[in-house]
Amino acid sequence: MTTPLNTPPSSSAITQDLADRISRAHGVMFDIDGCLLLADQPGGYGGTLLPGAAQALKAVGATRRRFVCFTNGSFQTPSAIAGTLRELGLEVTDEQVMTPAVVAAETIARRYPGGRVLAFGGPGVIETFTTHGVELVAVEEAIAGRAGDVAAVVIGWDTEFGRSKIVAAAEAVLAGATLYATSDAPTFASHHRLNVGVSGFIAAGLSHVTGHPYRVLGKPSAEAFEAICARTGATAEELLIVGDDLQLETSMAVRHGATAVLMTTGTHSRQEAEHANPERRPDLILDSLDELAHLLRAGTTPSRTENS
Ligand SMILES: [Mg+2]
Incomplete structure (x- = not known):
C-alpha cells in the first residue's frame, strides 16, 4: 500500500521509517482533553474515557517506556487531576501529570x-x-x-x-x-x-x-517541551507527542523534532490534519488509542533498560 506524498498516514498505511521511530520512542506525552477523555471542564472532572485510553497507557508501561499526561488546563493541581484520572480507571501517578x-x-x-x-x-x-x-x-x-x-x-x-x-x-x-x-x-x-x-x-x-x-508556558512552548523531555527522560527524537490539537501538541512536536500523533477524537479532524501546513502536520493520524497501543506493542522494546 502506498501513501500519497505529504499526506500523514493512518496506522494501516504506516511507513517503515515511522514504525521504526515509534518503536525507538522512549517517552510518550498524552494530552488529556480530547485524547484520553472528553469532559466539559478541563482536567477530566465528570468526564468519560475515550476508547483505548487505559490500554494505551498500559502498553507504554508494558514496553518499558515512560509517559506523562499533560493538560493545558491549570485550574487544578496535578495530584487532583491524577486523582480524577485514576477514578476514571487510568493507571496514573501524581508525578505523571503535568500542567502549564x-x-x-x-x-x-x-x-x-x-x-x-x-x-x-x-x-x-x-x-x-x-x-x-x-x-x-x-x-x-x-x-x-x-x-x-x-x-x-x-x-x-x-x-x-x-x-x-x-x-x-x-x-x-x-x-x-x-x-x-x-x-x-x-x-x-x-x-x-x-x-x-x-x-x-x-x-x-x-x-x-x-x-x-x-x-x-504551556503547550506548545519550548519550555513545556523541555519539561516533558526531562520528565520522561527522552530526547526530542525519542518522544511521541499524542494529542487532538494541531496548534498545541502537533506544532510543538514538529517544531522540536518529536514524532506527532494526531487523535481525531477531539478538536481537529482527519481532514484538517491532512490539509494542515507543514509546521502543524502530524506524522500519524489515528482514530483510536487502541491503534496506538497496538503500534507500541508491535515494535521492538527500546534497548535502553533503566526504568526509574
Ligand atoms: Mg486536547
Missing part, C-alpha cells in the same frame, strides 16, 4: 531566582508555585497598590478576573514584570458545551492594555 503551572513554576524559579511573582489562578497555579518555593505577591496587596518589586506576572485559570485585578497586573507589567500565560488555547475539546480557555483571554487583554506581549 508546573512548567511555569520550574521556569520562573530558574529564570528569576529569588524573584517575586504575581500569579492569578486557582489552586493549580497557587499551590504549584508554593510547592516549588516561588515567592508569591499577595493579590490583595497588589490590588491595594502595594505589590513592590514583581519579576513576573503569571495568568492562569482565574474566572474572577475583574477590573481591580486588571489594574494590579497591568501596573506590575508596566513597572517591568514579564507577562506570562499558562495557556492561550481558545477552547478545549469537550462533551457538550463550548469549553473556553480563560488564561489566554486575560493575557491578550492585558497585552492590549499594557502594550507588552505575553509569553505562553
